[in-house]
Amino acid sequence: MIETAVLGATGYTGVELVRLLKAHPAVEPVLLCSGSTAGKKYSEIHPQFRGMVDLVLQQIRVEEIPESVEVVFCALPHGHSAETAAKLYKKGFKVIDLSADFRLGDSSLYQEWYDLEHPVAALLGTAVYGLPELNKDMIKSTDFIANPGCYPTSILLALAPLLSKKIIKTDGIIIDSKSGVSGAGRAPKQPFHFPDCTENFKAYRVANHQHTAEIEQELSRLAGKDLRVTFTPHLVPMVRGILSTIYTEPTELINEKELNHLFEAFYREAPFVRVLKSPSLPETRLVRGSNFCDIAVKYDNRNNRIIVISVIDNLLKGASGQAVQNMNIMLGLPEEAGLNYVAI
């Protein structure tokens, strides 16, 4: 079994990584680290792991990670991840960083959107943006992955066929996304306190969410030119799932059937993207607990708009599932290894 380590193992993405790695046929988690709870058994913090993963949590110390470990997952908060991930990479580990720290190529953008000076700006651009459906070849040959954000994953997969085939105008794209609460992390805060959060729906960070930079960078790459988008995230009273509804304008006449063919062709080789046929529409429950991204493309002929709707489980395809998919590709394992889950 290939040995793996998880830094930041007690947050929601950490828990999901441990769960996936534990059930993976070819790898196993041998080292779990956490700043705040080191010294305790993992199953004491997350009792669902009783009898399954009873490892004692360790401090996050790069120098103490055994050489037998092949892949290190860095699931630390942004800002905290950068230096640790950089050290790991320099020491020769295969590194998959789930934070936002190595996703942007430009340190000034990082400063602008995250309000932080990047701690290791020289390394920006070193990591491969780990969206396997677009960058599989680069992922195969790198040791350093910047794992995409949850919103960007749902959006990039929905727009890639249209932008790369130049089917739509690059200006005026409107992205209306809705996320479950696990996306906000595990720390208890007032807006996520059950009585304040259930039976409630709201928008937040309207037109200034920090994922905008990542979305625009990657969409621009796909389009071959700089573009900007209007991006509005919303909070849904459920735990898991992101649905993005995306409004675009075609460059020339097209119909829904052609659009559907285009998407199917584009994702023919992608094991985790399912293109739905009309009248099926994506629902977050249909991907919950799975690594799938379900996509429907609709043509609004009354207004000449192409509307794309995509869903993912934000903790799987939007974070830890995608990280495992990247690991599989890096290690030369089957892309679906340990990820063959049907939604629960």
Add this chain to the structure above:
Amino acid sequence: MIETAVLGATGYTGVELVRLLKAHPAVEPVLLCSGSTAGKKYSEIHPQFRGMVDLVLQQIRVEEIPESVEVVFCALPHGHSAETAAKLYKKGFKVIDLSADFRLGDSSLYQEWYDLEHPVAALLGTAVYGLPELNKDMIKSTDFIANPGCYPTSILLALAPLLSKKIIKTDGIIIDSKSGVSGAGRAPKQPFHFPDCTENFKAYRVANHQHTAEIEQELSRLAGKDLRVTFTPHLVPMVRGILSTIYTEPTELINEKELNHLFEAFYREAPFVRVLKSPSLPETRLVRGSNFCDIAVKYDNRNNRIIVISVIDNLLKGASGQAVQNMNIMLGLPEEAGLNYVAI
């Protein structure tokens, strides 16, 4: 006390009407009718009314409604309401029809979107569209109200200041709405079965929801010219609430402060519209159980977009609360009578 009747008293909007009318200081519900459960006590069907409303439900027979009744609320399904409401109106009752049957002025539009021939097409255009913030004078002097739909209410209130002041372009308006499950009515169906519905988010009737015609008709009236919109409704795993996120393009340079002043001025006399100041944003929980519509207007200067976000309780301001507000105006009562609820 002024006497009122409710036809279709056992559906969700019926229940909400009975609850509001029971607590209203100037009126009382004296007759409750239902096709399917006539003969049973109201509190037998809806036991929360035990000891409060124990009236026996009657068949829906216009000819048996006592003349002492002044206002009749018609909360029947669309298609079923038209003939009954027409008869009531002709018999001289004040009629508030909560169905969609008299909202559209054009019978061919009704046929197109509801897939039904309108049963009393000659009467179309007779009823006043009961959105008090826009049509108060007409409401004062009519005996026949077409009570607006839930989605249209949330959308019209959000766009009225912009369209009537010609601040935005009339084409390219994109409306992304999200509704709680009570909007789908009380009849149990698979998509609303608890295990299928909780922890799920989805779009439905993408770009072809039947409310589109009503939205376009009323927006066109506000704009003084025909316009079309892209409208996508979504289902949120909560009971009550609609949030609409609306994307528009300004006709000329404007900033967020000016927009906020415009909205505040527009709704200065409207007791149930609250314009939020930045950085406050609407949340459905903040209007749940109240008749308020909360609105925020944001300017996305990176893309030159005006984004308006509105919330209502779909059963109150989106249906029964608005019906009572209309009744108050028709009867010359204070507009807020019996509607002074803070969200629960």
Add this chain to the structure above:
Amino acid sequence: MIETAVLGATGYTGVELVRLLKAHPAVEPVLLCSGSTAGKKYSEIHPQFRGMVDLVLQQIRVEEIPESVEVVFCALPHGHSAETAAKLYKKGFKVIDLSADFRLGDSSLYQEWYDLEHPVAALLGTAVYGLPELNKDMIKSTDFIANPGCYPTSILLALAPLLSKKIIKTDGIIIDSKSGVSGAGRAPKQPFHFPDCTENFKAYRVANHQHTAEIEQELSRLAGKDLRVTFTPHLVPMVRGILSTIYTEPTELINEKELNHLFEAFYREAPFVRVLKSPSLPETRLVRGSNFCDIAVKYDNRNNRIIVISVIDNLLKGASGQAVQNMNIMLGLPEEAGLNYVAI
């Protein structure tokens, strides 16, 4: 209008008090106090009150409460309430204390169950235990109310007819209670973080919940002898509501019909207790947002057990609604004034 003040106005019971007092026909809230948010507008902390209650929150200073205030509600945490409530009482205000500080008559019990020395033990026994269905006469003539706990209210109302009529054995009573999450208060904590709390059910403080002392004290008073109970609380993934399932053993042969008559007779004059007839059973949704307690009594003839099931809204009949009911009685107002809500 009679003037009232709320100390601790920003917690869940405080919010509910302000909502009820604002809509009350005979009183109004003129002073809202809060330790942590003094200086801010109430509607800034709880935006559902925008335009309805925009009072500025004040520090909690007994000496600054104007003499025109007649009733002061003390909705502070236990331990913090005692000294403030004592000062208020001594200054001559009518005081309704929603904390646990004056419910127990015995300071050693307080010390044992709350792990605190009582700050003003000399005053214990001064306050009237404000359960109107049992103690109305005492409530009428006191200026100091200890408002009952939420669990005790649901349990005492369920057992009072049986114990006071000596229908059941006083030993071996088993109480299995289930509460919504608002009972845990407004401060965000891990177990009430939405992703950890939704889709979860658990018991907590098994056989050692601090309300046990209050339950036993009041049940012993009803029974005319000391008794002990086994009490297990559970947490339900919903906001409001308590359901208690209570298992007892009859002292002699009885049937369900007789039990039902007994309960109906016992609560004939109680406007907020509804005794259900078989086969109706209580549901928390049927009292949500109302001040009702619904009770069903069942006889299990296979095992000779009497099972009583009661429901309340923990924030209404279990806290703030009952406090207003007590206020009404103290002030000589109709008992139901401002409390005529049907469940929402």
Add this chain to the structure above:
Amino acid sequence: MIETAVLGATGYTGVELVRLLKAHPAVEPVLLCSGSTAGKKYSEIHPQFRGMVDLVLQQIRVEEIPESVEVVFCALPHGHSAETAAKLYKKGFKVIDLSADFRLGDSSLYQEWYDLEHPVAALLGTAVYGLPELNKDMIKSTDFIANPGCYPTSILLALAPLLSKKIIKTDGIIIDSKSGVSGAGRAPKQPFHFPDCTENFKAYRVANHQHTAEIEQELSRLAGKDLRVTFTPHLVPMVRGILSTIYTEPTELINEKELNHLFEAFYREAPFVRVLKSPSLPETRLVRGSNFCDIAVKYDNRNNRIIVISVIDNLLKGASGQAVQNMNIMLGLPEEAGLNYVAI
């Protein structure tokens, strides 16, 4: 791969079976049958299976099941299952019946509690009651399993150590159980309609739930004498999970530590029962999606009661997970094969 078939594949237990069998390392589902949706692709009815299980659903016809199929799971409603399961058994298939039809040994009890004459009463007693922790040897050597009910599983595992070791009195046992909504099945009905079901908690079938007979039969077997219990089920607004709180009286002095040792010893060889150490308590989320049963045993020394609390996922250990566990044992596979899930 060993071939399996599922009859009644579209209900909730059917879906869960297909999901588990699909991911199982040694078996595969080759035939899925359904009365109402035969002819459609499985993934059309349950789109989460798109690309994973696209088999066409077949009519339920015993004679058409290929001989290559080794194990048939019968997930039909009770009453409908009996004859089909009997035919399957007679044709020589290994049969695991998830209905209630073969759990009771006595046809008069079946008639009494299910209000149906048993269609193949002669076969009663033929099937082995498939609770592996108690009956593993019998399961190994049978071809016909009556898979236990969800409530009974949670209750029997909680009481087996106490009754078989004669630690508790056999009369006066009180069982207060709480179940998620998936236990009510997939057919939409009013009480499970999202707006009626969320934010609600209630008891149902108080002291007369049909599982009582099964619980009493198996507890009596454990105790070596006839016993009766008081059993009250409740409905929790969540999808999955059962928690049972069970109140018993010890026959002689005992303490919590001894009780804990007893349970640990009793379940030492049971891979799916986890005995929790104080102060840990079971939570349904900690077993959701897993086949575990978590149990805590508490001693209430104030009242001399032993309280046992157990949790299971009603669809896994309470139905389909247990069915797969039984299959593994019947086939001589490792007991945990295909069931190594950590809660999600």
